[in-house]
Amino acid sequence: VGTETDWIEVAGGFQHTCGIRAGGALYCWGDGVLGQTGTGVLEEITTPARVGAALGWASVQGGIGHTCAIAPDGTAACWGDASRGQTAAGTLALRAAPAAACFME
Numbered sequence: 001v002g003t004e005t006d007w008i009e010v011a012g013g014f015q016h017t018c019g020i021r022a023g024g025a026l027y028c029w030g031d032g033v034l035g036q037t038g039t040g041v042l043e044e045i046t047t048p049a050r051v052g053a054a055l056g057w058a059s060v061q062g063g064i065g066h067t068c069a070i071a072p073d074g075t076a077a078c079w080g081d082a083s084r085g086q087t088a089a090g091t092l093a094l095r096a097a098p099a100a101a102c103f104m105e
Helices: none
Strands: 007-012 016-021 026-030 045-050 059-062 066-070 076-080 095-100
Antiparallel strands (some): 059 066, 066 076
């Protein structure tokens, strides 16, 4: 992807893709009109854009209009379309950047 060669994980969602580089930095690109790229802007992104400032992401998965990632300590963050509860935020409001997901037992 681009000129970088240190990707350790890449995951595709519906019309967007995210990847984690060595060192744990998370990047996303593609359709972002629902916030699924996590960059804070609701538009298409044609090259990898850094998602947040956190380092150490362990895993990422894309869905239809949303994305979730897991930190090495096991905490989850989700962003994008939440109209059906996809981001586990306790609200149906769109999220344009990563925020902690809340899961109930």
